[in-house]
Amino acid sequence: MxxxxxxxxxxxxxxxTVLPLLYMVSLSLQTEAETLAxxxxxWPDAPQWGNYAELFARxxxxxxxxxxxxxxxxxxxxxxxxxxxVGYVFAKFRFPLRNTLFVALLATLMVPFFVRMIPLYVLxxxxxxxxxxxxxxxxxxxxxxxxxxxxxxxxxxxxDLISAARIDGASELRIYRSVILPQTRPALAxxxxxTFVFQWNEFxxxxxxxxxxxxxxxPVGLTLFNQEYFTLWHLTAAGSVILFVPTAVLxxxxxxxxxxxxxxxxxx
Amino acid sequence: MFRPRTLQGRYARTAYLxxxxxxxxxxxFFYLPIGNVVATGFRTGPMADQWAGLDNYGQALSDPxxxxxxxxxxxxxxxxxxxxxxxxxALAMAIDQPLRGRVLFRVLLLVPYLxxxxxxxxLWRNILDPELGVLNRVLxxxxxxxxxxxxxxxxxxxxxxxxxxxxxxxxxLFLAGLQGIPETYHEAAKIDGADAWRRFWRITxxxxxxxxxxxxxxxxxxxxxxxxxxxxxxxxxxGDATDLSVFHIFNVAFRTRDFGYSSAQSVLLLIVIVAFTLxxxxxxxxxxxxx
Numbered sequence: 056m057x058x059x060x061x062x063x064x065x066x067x068x069x070x071x072t073v074l075p076l077l078y079m080v081s082l083s084l085q086t087e088a089e090t091l092a093x094x095x096x097x098w099p100d101a102p103q104w105g106n107y108a109e110l111f112a113r114x115x116x117x118x119x120x121x122x123x124x125x126x127x128x129x130x131x132x133x134x135x136x137x138x139x140x141v142g143y144v145f146a147k148f149r150f151p152l153r154n155t156l157f158v159a160l161l162a163t164l165m166v167p168f169f170v171r172m173i174p175l176y177v178l179x180x181x182x183x184x185x186x187x188x189x190x191x192x193x194x195x196x197x198x199x200x201x202x203x204x205x206x207x208x209x210x211x212x213x214x215d216l217i218s219a220a221r222i223d224g225a226s227e228l229r230i231y232r233s234v235i236l237p238q239t240r241p242a243l244a245x246x247x248x249x250t251f252v253f254q255w256n257e258f259x260x261x262x263x264x265x266x267x268x269x270x271x272x273x274p275v276g277l278t279l280f281n282q283e284y285f286t287l288w289h290l291t292a293a294g295s296v297i298l299f300v301p302t303a304v305l306x307x308x309x310x311x312x313x314x315x316x317x318x319x320x321x322x323x
Numbered sequence: 324m325f326r327p328r329t330l331q332g333r334y335a336r337t338a339y340l341x342x343x344x345x346x347x348x349x350x351x352f353f354y355l356p357i358g359n360v361v362a363t364g365f366r367t368g369p370m371a372d373q374w375a376g377l378d379n380y381g382q383a384l385s386d387p388x389x390x391x392x393x394x395x396x397x398x399x400x401x402x403x404x405x406x407x408x409x410x411x412x413a414l415a416m417a418i419d420q421p422l423r424g425r426v427l428f429r430v431l432l433l434v435p436y437l438x439x440x441x442x443x444x445x446l447w448r449n450i451l452d453p454e455l456g457v458l459n460r461v462l463x464x465x466x467x468x469x470x471x472x473x474x475x476x477x478x479x480x481x482x483x484x485x486x487x488x489x490x491x492x493x494x495x496l497f498l499a500g501l502q503g504i505p506e507t508y509h510e511a512a513k514i515d516g517a518d519a520w521r522r523f524w525r526i527t528x529x530x531x532x533x534x535x536x537x538x539x540x541x542x543x544x545x546x547x548x549x550x551x552x553x554x555x556x557x558x559x560x561x562g563d564a565t566d567l568s569v570f571h572i573f574n575v576a577f578r579t580r581d582f583g584y585s586s587a588q589s590v591l592l593l594i595v596i597v598a599f600t601l602x603x604x605x606x607x608x609x610x611x612x613x614x
Contacts, residue, residue, distance in 0.1 A: 061417050068414060069431040072491065076434065078457055079446050095457035141345045150335035156342070163353045165600055167548045169569045170593045173576050173586050174356035174363065177371075194352050197345055227337045256439035258551050259569075263577065274441035278555055281445055288449055295442045302437040310430050317492055318499035 076299070082292035083107070090288040103289065107297075110290045118269045119276035120297070126191045126261070126272055127254035133196040134250045135243055141197070142205025143235050147217060163199045168259060176263055186270045191261055195254060201246050204319065208242040209235060245316035248309055252302050273298045364587035371582040379587035389588060391563060392571040393595075395478060399567060400546030402482035403489075407542040408535060410486060411493030416527075418494065419501045429498075433491035440488075444555025447484045448473075451556075473557060477564045481552040489545070493538050500534030501527070536607035540600055547596050568592050 082090060084102035110116050145157055175194050176185070184190035212235065220230045261272040268276065277294040284290065306313055367375035383389045418428055435443070450456050451473055459469040472480040504527065512522050528535075553559050553570035572592070576585035 058420075058422070061420055061422060065414070065417050065422070065428045065432075069428060072435050072487065073431050075446055075450060075487070076438075078450065079442070082449065091455055093455070095455060095460040097457065097460075137344060137348075140341055144338050144341045148334055148338040148341075149331070150338040153338075156346075159354075160345075160349065163349060165597050166353060166357060166593070167544065167596060169548055169550070169572060170360055170589050171353065171356040172573075173582055173589060174359035175352070176576075177359070177363075177582065178356065196352070197348050202345070227341075231341075252437060256437075256441075258440050259573075262554075263573075274439040278441050278445065288455075291445055292449075295445060298439055299437070299442055303434070306434070306437050307430070310426075310433075313433070314429065314495055317495040 079292050079295050079299070082288055083296045085289050085292075087287065087289055090292075091286065106289050106293045110293045110297075113284065113287075113290060114276065114280045114294075115269050116273075116276065116294065116297070119271055119273045122188075122191075122270060122276075123255055123272040123274075125188055127251050127257075129188070129192045130195045130254045131247055131251040133192075134198075134201050135247050137197045138201035138246060139205045139209070139236060139239050139243065140231065141202045142207075143209050143231055145202070146206045146209040146212075147214065147235075160199050160202060164203075172259065172263060175260075179264060185264055186266050190264050191270075191272070194260060195257075201250065204246060205239065205242060208239055212238055241312075244309070244312050245319065248305065248312060249316055252305065255302060256298075360586045360589055363582055364590050365583075367581075367583040369580060371586070375583060379584050380591070382584065383588050383591055388563070388566070389571065392566045392568050393592075395564070395566055396547055396549075396568040396592075399478055399482055399485075399549060399565075400543050402479060403485055403546040403549075404539050404542040406482065406486040407490060407493040407538055410490050411538065412497050412531075412535075414490065414494040415497035415501055419498060429495070432494060435488045436491045438488060440551030441555065443484060443488045444551050447487075448556045451480065474561055477557055477561060481556055481565055484556065485546075485549065485552055489542075493542070496538055497531070497534055500531050504530045533607065536603065540603050540607075543599055543603070544596060547592065547599075 078097075081096070081098050083106055084104065085096055085099040085106075086103055089096040089099055145153070145160075171194065179185045179190045182190075184193075216234055217230055220234050225233070256274060257272070258274045258278075261275045262278075265271050265275065268279075271279065273294070277291065277298060280294065281291045363371050364379050365375060365377070367373050367378065414432060418425055418432075422428070438446075450458050451470075453459060453469065453471045453474075462469060508526050508530070509522055512526055517525065548569050549567050550569040550573065553565050553567040554573070557565040559566040559570055559574075568588070569592070572585045572588050575581050575588065579585075
């Protein structure tokens, strides 16, 4: 295809992806009257930075942010702690039932979250964990995808390195920490990044598992705020910007890892 | 604690020690819930404690609302799969050319992938609003008639919004696939006089089959379990035109509070998803290539 045509095509596609997000920023700076005008306002006459303060006054948005950070942060830490350890065991150890356990692990990849939603809700209700951090966090502490990714990454590390460390008398935990873990850093970066972004954006479980506004994460808090104040689009947009900015900053800083990470998910 | 005598026994012990947290986690938060959802599907009553046998399953299979939501979800998934493949591949092929600013294009196309479904839903509900949405203003300025797509083509519209978010991801997958095809194949075909169109159908597409398969499996799985689009944008409407299955199950579970009936529907949808995945993977195995 000809170059100018390609540039036009890609440029248009980028406009489609980016303009709505810019409009979201514009909306967050408009007055209420501007958001409700029959002729939609493209950019406000005078940016209303006060909208952001008003949002915090109308809803416990500070709580939403803290909750999202705690939940996504804890889940990400748990993945970084457990996924490489379990991946290491499946990559480098021989033990009874290894294949059975590995298949049982991979089978969970085919179980979408909605299947676990109702029983987890009942479980959390019985434990008294609804509307708590542990209720929001525990269902996502590990997943087969992260473990599989780490196993694939650890498998090519030479067995001799491990044997040598064993002969030198290193404990098994020491071998994992000093020999294996340092070599997995690029994979850990991808794993941490993806886990954080997905959990930061997670919607269904926090919607099901929380009941008081103070326990909501940003996506849920924002959506229910919009249901309550469905005409206050400038405030909903301000909340959306707050929800979006951390992931956007993370992405710009690490986009190479990100793209590589996606390509990795396509590998078998 | 017992001490294994052989070296192998010692390694096995270490392995299980390291695996212990994972075994407990997957037992408690995957296998136990899966067992429970199946068990609850056989029960009825507000506490889901009365045995109902196959009643819930039988009712689900003959319930027009359930059948309708399955059809809606299937239609939605088909649209998302088709769009993912066609648009994702087109973008990947465009960006695979030696262009200036490729990295920037890639970044900008991938940006919506980072947004929560909450943003996607709320933002597009506002943009698409026939009264105050910005889209109608832009269309009007270009001399085009205003739209009410969420009324006239609701399912297609939320599928398009879903693609807006996800197609950058598909593009990156296809890009990786394209870059894995050895250049020599194209060069050989060029020397033999094959034009770009023929090379696309005879080389690119067949050699890309594993990627296309992966993309379609992922799109089917995510399309069949879409929830936020219905919950946030359409509320399942107008009428029940966008009553996606997971949204339907959510309502039966948490609004009607019928855990037995909603669990049975979850199990049925799970069976459909697993069956689809296995069929696709089996069909794909025949088309696999090695270089």
